Amino acid sequence: METIERRVLVVEDERVIADAVAARLRAEGFQVHLAGDGPAAVEAARTIRPDVVVLDVMLPGFDGLEVCRRIQAERPVPVLMLTARGDETDLLVGLAVGADDYMAKPFSMRELAARVHALLRRAEKNQAHAKKNQLQLGDLEINSSERRVTRAGVEIHLTPTEFDLLVHLAGRPRTVVPRERLLAEVWGWADASGTRTVDSHIKALRRKLGADLIRTVHGIGYALEVDR
Known part of the structure; x- marks a missing residue:
């Protein structure tokens, strides 16, 4: 079972969505940190060293694809990408820069929490075995x-x-x-x-x-x- 020490960085510029995601993940027992643009997300990942990142594609500053590329270059971390796009090219680019999973908006908070748990379980299993x-x-x-x-x-x-x-x-x-x-x-x-x-x-x-x-x-x- 995940504990409060597990840190999730939520990168989302729409405050209503960011707050809703944060509330659900905190209810699941995670520490949640928020960032609202590309540069802030990269700096937060460097400072906080999250266990998993929930990352929107469309962001001010620079987009989520660039955020993912930069944070993975410094320290590999599981990334769940959120996108309103349905174009498969965008999804493949996300996977190529290091995203592990993606969800299309709108999404259910229950499924998002389940995906975060699954990413962490897999990361822990890989480390243990x-x-x-x-x-x-x-x-x-x-x-x-x-x-x-x-x-x-x-x-x-x-x-x-x-x-x-x-x-x-x-x-x-x-x-x-x-x-x-x-x-x-x-x-x-x-x-x-x-x-x-x-x-x-x-x-x-x-x-x-x-x-x-x-x-x-x-x-x-x-x-x-x-x-x-």
Whole structure:
């Protein structure tokens, strides 16, 4: 169970939304800090060192994508991005700069709180179970302890969620893993309402690692196409 020591930085320039999100997360037992623009968000992340960031895309100063890029460059942290946009290009850009999850406005406070809890559970699980081992699959090499990935000797930068997704697929190479199972094991979701999140992260992995690496089985899920 999360404790009061868990810090959440909420970056939102619409005060009504920011206050509502903060109230719900405080009721869940989190310390909540607010920032209303891009520069303030970057400074708050540096000062507060939050455990998770809830980040709106549209902000004064500079937008949430730039905020995410800057804070991830200094210190990796789980990011839940809030967006009013439905364009998939914007969502993929968010994932590319380090966002772990996203929600489209309007959203329910109950679901937002559940997503924050899931992000923290996954981060804690990764820290607790990190092992000093190397997984070699064809020309793909995964270092779990250092959370590094190389393909054909070239290091590939992955976001925390992309790395976790790749590790789950690599754990059962050439085996089709259903989207629902990936949602449960990587994101910690109990339902299948976020399959688009899985699809977007798969697209990001293909862009970084090569389109040939992950096979789509339509209507079911994905398989990592590498030799054991």
